[in-house]
Amino acid sequence: MRSARNRELLALVPASLLLTAGFAAVFIERNDVLTNVSLTYGALFLALCLAAHIVLRVTLPYADPYLFPLFAVLACFGLVMIYRIDEKLAREQAQWFVIGLGLFAATIVLLRDYRVLERYRYTVAAVGIGLLLLPRVPGIGSQVNGAYLGVRLGPLTFQPAEFAKIAIIVFVASYLRDTRQLLVIGATRIAGITIPPIKHFGPLLVVWGAAMALLFVIQDVGSSLMFFGGFLAVLYVATNRLSFVAIGLGLFAAGSWVLYQVRPTITHRVDAWLHPFGPLYDQAAGSYQIAQSVFAQADGGLFGRGFGQALLDVNGSQLLPAAQTDLIYSVIVNELGLVGACAVLCTYLLAVERGFKIATLARDSFSKLLATGLTAVFALQVFVIVGGVTRVIPLTGVTLPFISYGGSSILANFVLLALLLLISDRARREAIS
Amino acid sequence: MNAPIARLFVVVVLLFGVLVVFTSRWTVFDADALRHNPKNQRDLLEDQRIHRGVIRAGDRTLLARSVKQPDGSFIRTYPLPRLFPHAVGYHFINRGSAGLERSYEDDLAGRNSNELGGLIDRLGGSDRQGDDLVTALDPDAQRVALQQLNGRKGAVVALDPRTGAIKVMASNPGYDPNGVKRNSTFRALNRDPDAPLLNRTTQAGYPPGSTFKVVTAIAAIDSGKYTPESRVSGRNGKPISGVPLNNDGGESFGDITVTDALTHSVNTVFGEIGEKIGKRTMKEYMDRLGFGKPVEVDLPLDERASSGERRNGRILDPTSRFVDVGRMAIGQDKLTVTPLQMAMVAASVANGGTLMKPHLGDRIVDRDGRTVKTIKPEVMSHVMSPDTATKVGAMMAQVVKEGTGTAAALQGIDVAGKTGTAEVDRSCGPNQLWFIAFAPIQDPRVAIAATVECGTGFGGTVAAPIAKAVMQELLK
Numbered sequence: 001m002r003s004a005r006n007r008e009l010l011a012l013v014p015a016s017l018l019l020t021a022g023f024a025a026v027f028i029e030r031n032d033v034l035t036n037v038s039l040t041y042g043a044l045f046l047a048l049c050l051a052a053h054i055v056l057r058v059t060l061p062y063a064d065p066y067l068f069p070l071f072a073v074l075a076c077f078g079l080v081m082i083y084r085i086d087e088k089l090a091r092e093q094a095q096w097f098v099i100g101l102g103l104f105a106a107t108i109v110l111l112r113d114y115r116v117l118e119r120y121r122y123t124v125a126a127v128g129i130g131l132l133l134l135p136r137v138p139g140i141g142s143q144v145n146g147a148y149l150g151v152r153l154g155p156l157t158f159q160p161a162e163f164a165k166i167a168i169i170v171f172v173a174s175y176l177r178d179t180r181q182l183l184v185i186g187a188t189r190i191a192g193i194t195i196p197p198i199k200h201f202g203p204l205l206v207v208w209g210a211a212m213a214l215l216f217v218i219q220d221v222g223s224s225l226m227f228f229g230g231f232l233a234v235l236y237v238a239t240n241r242l243s244f245v246a247i248g249l250g251l252f253a254a255g256s257w258v259l260y261q262v263r264p265t266i267t268h269r270v271d272a273w274l275h276p277f278g279p280l281y282d283q284a285a286g287s288y289q290i291a292q293s294v295f296a297q298a299d300g301g302l303f304g305r306g307f308g309q310a311l312l313d314v315n316g317s318q319l320l321p322a323a324q325t326d327l328i329y330s331v332i333v334n335e336l337g338l339v340g341a342c343a344v345l346c347t348y349l350l351a352v353e354r355g356f357k358i359a360t361l362a363r364d365s366f367s368k369l370l371a372t373g374l375t376a377v378f379a380l381q382v383f384v385i386v387g388g389v390t391r392v393i394p395l396t397g398v399t400l401p402f403i404s405y406g407g408s409s410i411l412a413n414f415v416l417l418a419l420l421l422l423i424s425d426r427a428r429r430e431a432i433s
Numbered sequence: 434m435n436a437p438i439a440r441l442f443v444v445v446v447l448l449f450g451v452l453v454v455f456t457s458r459w460t461v462f463d464a465d466a467l468r469h470n471p472k473n474q475r476d477l478l479e480d481q482r483i484h485r486g487v488i489r490a491g492d493r494t495l496l497a498r499s500v501k502q503p504d505g506s507f508i509r510t511y512p513l514p515r516l517f518p519h520a521v522g523y524h525f526i527n528r529g530s531a532g533l534e535r536s537y538e539d540d541l542a543g544r545n546s547n548e549l550g551g552l553i554d555r556l557g558g559s560d561r562q563g564d565d566l567v568t569a570l571d572p573d574a575q576r577v578a579l580q581q582l583n584g585r586k587g588a589v590v591a592l593d594p595r596t597g598a599i600k601v602m603a604s605n606p607g608y609d610p611n612g613v614k615r616n617s618t619f620r621a622l623n624r625d626p627d628a629p630l631l632n633r634t635t636q637a638g639y640p641p642g643s644t645f646k647v648v649t650a651i652a653a654i655d656s657g658k659y660t661p662e663s664r665v666s667g668r669n670g671k672p673i674s675g676v677p678l679n680n681d682g683g684e685s686f687g688d689i690t691v692t693d694a695l696t697h698s699v700n701t702v703f704g705e706i707g708e709k710i711g712k713r714t715m716k717e718y719m720d721r722l723g724f725g726k727p728v729e730v731d732l733p734l735d736e737r738a739s740s741g742e743r744r745n746g747r748i749l750d751p752t753s754r755f756v757d758v759g760r761m762a763i764g765q766d767k768l769t770v771t772p773l774q775m776a777m778v779a780a781s782v783a784n785g786g787t788l789m790k791p792h793l794g795d796r797i798v799d800r801d802g803r804t805v806k807t808i809k810p811e812v813m814s815h816v817m818s819p820d821t822a823t824k825v826g827a828m829m830a831q832v833v834k835e836g837t838g839t840a841a842a843l844q845g846i847d848v849a850g851k852t853g854t855a856e857v858d859r860s861c862g863p864n865q866l867w868f869i870a871f872a873p874i875q876d877p878r879v880a881i882a883a884t885v886e887c888g889t890g891f892g893g894t895v896a897a898p899i900a901k902a903v904m905q906e907l908l909k
Contacts, residue, residue: 237437277472291472297459298467299475311478319478338460345449356442360435368434372441379445383452390455 011069022080078403128167222396233376304337569598597789638769642853645764673759696836707762783877862887
């Protein structure tokens with residue numbers, strides 16, 4: 001399978017060129033000069049990619065050749081955007097990339113047989129739930145915009161939800177591998193709707209309850225949607241029953257509606273989403289952020305204002321809050337326009353396509369469900385944050401994978417990528433032998 | 434399990450499609466509405482960062498420029514604050530803009546109207562710089578005009594009849610545009626009963642008095658119904674529209690020529706001419722001269738008033754049944770005009786019957802000194818035949834030579850003009866005093882209208898000397 005790795009190597013070249021060109025553009029914009037720093041960044045990034053590529057060449061020669069370069073393109077694009085917003089943050093982000101690649105290599109080496117995860121499914125689930133609850137632990141939890149998504153440990157802030165999403169998908173995939181047959185066989189049809197057997201339906205209700213609890217605890221519609229959506233995707237692939245998904249969505253909608261009625265913070269956020277230019281605009285944690293997000297996009301238009309041209313601060317204060325994390329998509333639209341935004345979304349879509357491709361090639365149910373779940377949760381994360389800043393759904397504090405600034409996000413998504421490549425390597429190796 | 438995976442991918446594609454749809458909505462379909470959302474201050478903030486082009490007079494004198502502040506934004510200053518406040522206007526983030534600052538906004542701010550042009554600009558350079566506006570204004574003549582007004586409320590506007598280029602646009606009282614950015618100053622200016630913010634040359638509605646007889650003369654001769662030698666009775670107290678009309682000072686004339694009637698500004702002659710040629714003919718010539726529409730000049734629309742008969746604040750068509758055509762013909766009735774409109778009347782006669790579109794701007798120049806746009810002389814209308822223009826011009830020359838306008842006579846230069854003294858019932862003073870003129874008659878280079886509000890005396894004694902001094906400066 002040397003050709004797969006050669007294709008990967010070749011695909012990394014445009015990624016590095018893109019990075020170098022992007023930095024060059026920002027430099028020219030900023031100083032009217034082209035310094036060799038842009039080339040340094042490009043070379044450094046290429047070196048890192050090469051290192052990761054060599055790890056893959058040695059350990060996973062059969063893995064999908066396109067997934068890593070696609071993620072590299074997203075990562076380097078993100079680095080350019082963050083560099084444009086704040087140089088200091090870009091240096092930190094570059095450091096996180098180094099650590100992330102280390103974690104990526106470690107995951108590949110240590111989890112050669114990722115199927116051991118099945119054995120520890122309840123441990124993994126407990127860790128996942130624990131991670132999600134961490135932000136509510138007094139002393140270390142932190143609240144941003146009414147949502148509990150961060151943990152503060154000394155100088156570091158940490159977003160446990162990024163890791164929790166992987167843990168929960170691992171649990172759901174292994175649990176459904178065992179029970180999927182029972183769910184389908186034991187089902188009864190009432191009035192044309194397939195109802196799963198109560199005995200096995202129980203755990204699903206537990207997951208729904210967990211999602212609701214999550215919504216209640218972390219007060220974030222978007223993250224809950226991402227977790228629950230990932231779960232429904234795995235459930236659907238495991239059982240091939242649309243009715244299960246319908247029931248799940250119905251339950252989620254009902255639960256969300258009830259919470260909307262009773263939790264003032266959620267009511268507040270939904271109202272900010274529905275009426276961004278109303279009285280909530282001037283309130284703390286109101287609709288200022290989402291209003292500025294759409295103003296920035298309107299400013300971008302079809303072709304955008306060009307790299308480094310978006311207006312981000314006014315006299316030292318932020319015009320666009322959280323530009324480097326939540327609203328990075330708005331900055332992209334502002335500077336590269338609808339055209340650039342579509343290109344970014346297409347890159348994500350290609351990555352998602354590779355993920356699902358890996359799932360279809362995988363031989364065993366666990367691998368299939370795991371690949372499906374990881375890909376779905378990745379796609380949903382993109383949908384939730386981009387949908388948030390474009391007012392499709394209420395705005396959420398999750399990151400745009402590989403583009404937003406944030407250590408936890410980078411690390412977690414590198415683990416996700418490692419898992420997908422592990423599954424891919426096994427599937428393609430088995431297909432050949 | 435592969436079929437549901439494929440379907441799942443379709444769902445993801447659809448979800449991403451929704452994202453593209455919503456991004457398109459904000460960037461393209463709703464973009465204009467969002468840009469104009471009152472909560473959206475991007476344009477204003479962006480505006481502060483633009484190095485706006487300067488505004489210059491015809492002799493390159495700097496009239497407006499932008500100065501960089503410590504925080505990187507720019508603020509507008511006006512180096513000759515009291516000279517051209519109404520023509521140049523002002524531009525401040527907190528106040529908006531007025532005058533040329535507003536009408537040439539896109540050029541001064543370097544805004545490109547189409548998306549692709551803007552894209553090319555952005556690729557070309559990073560700093561947004563506006564283009565410079567060079568006007569035809571003459572600072573020396575403007576100074577003379579303001580000195581001549583000498584604190585009296587009124588207006589002087591002078592232009593080159595051959596091109597329509599405005600040289601003088603003086604309106605008194607004026608204001609310091611640099612002060613407009615302060616709320617207290619702006620409020621005080623707005624409350625001032627003398628209306629210093631009003632551009633009297635283009636926004637005032639003054640009764641034109643006898644200067645309007647030039648319009649009637651144009652209509653009478655160009656329509657072929659009269660010649661300068663036609664004789665009409667100038668008897669005092671002649672009934673016009675069924676009501677006796679008096680001449681100035683109750684003076685009675687016999688059968689006199691139209692030329693003599695203009696020279697001595699005989700009301701009853703022009704009243705009869707107005708009645709004889711009728712509303713339709715009057716309307717035709719008034720329309721050609723630009724009456725009935727906001728006065729033609731490159732200033733914002735809300736700084737341009739219409740001239741004509743007014744009823745309940747609205748402009749009346751000259752053929753309306755509410756119009757007393759005989760009295761309109763001598764500048765009475767409900768007629769109000771802008772000084773610029775009356776200067777245009779003089780200019781049309783001066784330029785052989787062809788009225789050029791008046792304009793303040795001359796050209797747009799980029800930072801490298803290249804002319805990017807020239808405001809070319811443009812024919813506004815053919816008001817009368819060259820023959821009529823020569824005849825009416827000769828009649829107006831008589832006014833200055835031996836009639837009511839002798840005070841405007843210049844040494845060695847033949848001046849053609851017409852006085853006007855309109856009675857107004859104002860507490861401040863009884864008369865609106867006028868003089869419109871052009872010179873030299875052989876080769877006219879300047880057309881002018883000068884008017885003083887609330888005056889005592891006559892147009893010939895008060896307004897004519899003002900016009901004379903300004904013309905002298907312009908013909909130097």
